[in-house]
Amino acid sequence: MGEKELKAAHSEKWDSDEGEIKLFNSTDEKEEARKLVNDIDKKIRNGVSADNICILVKQTVERYSSEIITLLNERDIRARIENRYQDLLKQSVVSLILEIFKVSLKIQNVTDWEDLENF
Structure with missing residues (x-):
């Protein structure tokens, strides 16, 4: 609401074999988590290995990811927060x-x- 549309473009150096980036517009964190988990689930069902999926967040990883990890677990998709290992x-x-x-x-x-x- 009240936000102007963003135009996103990939770098000229990017190759489609290097992965994919998606932007989801959502009204709240729960809606965003549902959209993200649906997308991940679809990718896995289409043959993408869960090991090849990564979610990058800018800040507050634990708070942001708790809903996502809960929803992934409900679909038997394992997930973890990597910054602990980093x-x-x-x-x-x-x-x-x-x-x-x-x-x-x-x-x-x-x-x-x-x-x-x-x-």
Whole structure:
């Protein structure tokens, strides 16, 4: 209501194999969640793997996503909030463990040992 129409265009660098972005106009968060979950459900029924679906939010992830996750769960579609894992991966001890795993693999990049030593 009272909002002017937005024109959205993709970057010239975008390739259709890189995914899809949708904008849903809704009157409230519940309507938006229903539209979004219906779209996700349709994509999965048409062969898109749930692992290839991501919802990006600008802020208040927990508040915004609770309704969406509830509706997805009702349709037996698993979902999680990834920023918890992103925060964990930023911790120094996790970075060290990942560096150790990298040098432990048989296929190594020349810089893997240097990265571990620098850490």
